[in-house]
Amino acid sequence: MAMKLYSFWRSMATFRVRAALNLKSVVPDELVFVDLLKGQQREDAYREVNPQMMLPAMIDGDGPMMFQSMAIMEYLEETHPHPPLLPRDPKGRARVRGLCQIAVSDAHPMSVPRVRNYITNVLKLEQPTLLQWVRHWQTEALRAYETHLTNNTGSGRYCHGDQITLADICLAGQVVGSSFFELGTEGYPAVTRVFDACMQNEAFAKAHPLKQPGAPTSVSH
Ligand SMILES: N[C@@H](CCC(=O)N[C@@H](CS)C(=O)NCC(=O)O)C(=O)O
16 A cells, blocks of 8 residues: 655655654655645645645545644554654653644744745735744744753653654754754754754654755755
């Protein structure tokens, strides 16, 4: 039963799914690239796959199409339980899922193409104001991660204890995404430590946007 992943190098939501796939040693049979910078997500061919016109989408076997990176990662967790990316205890799972949502629900949506396009094309805000907007929400996320990692005894080498969880995938995606807007992790020592630990792992390193086919050597905005 073939697995097909719709992807693009720059998509941070797809980074999350790529990292989860790599950690679980699952290799999609087919990668379909949808160029977000050319607006291919809005063309009929992809709209028929995912009417919400966003990446990632994944089809496992005879379908149906799966959408939303968290839902896809949880599907992978359920279908490929080893290594586990959620702790066993309900409170630990709640903390990990909460940490995920800081990036997935709160910060990342503020910087996706459709939002940036609306700010520029409809609200007619200039590029410096747009960048101020994006950086504001990304800074909020980095601050939130730093506070959670520092104030909770559940933190360890990784976000939650010493095993990689979905929270680390989301934190790493947030840090990489912020770097595309020239925001570093200076001033966030716990975030820096966890991010560095993640990126030493081949599964994360291989998922990095700049390691994907079609990626440039560096990005600004
Ligand atoms: N909450 C969604 C976000 C999906 C999303 O916004 N993906 C971006 C790329 S990272 C996208 O395809 N954007 C298309 C657009 O904004 O036009 C998820 O986690 O999968």
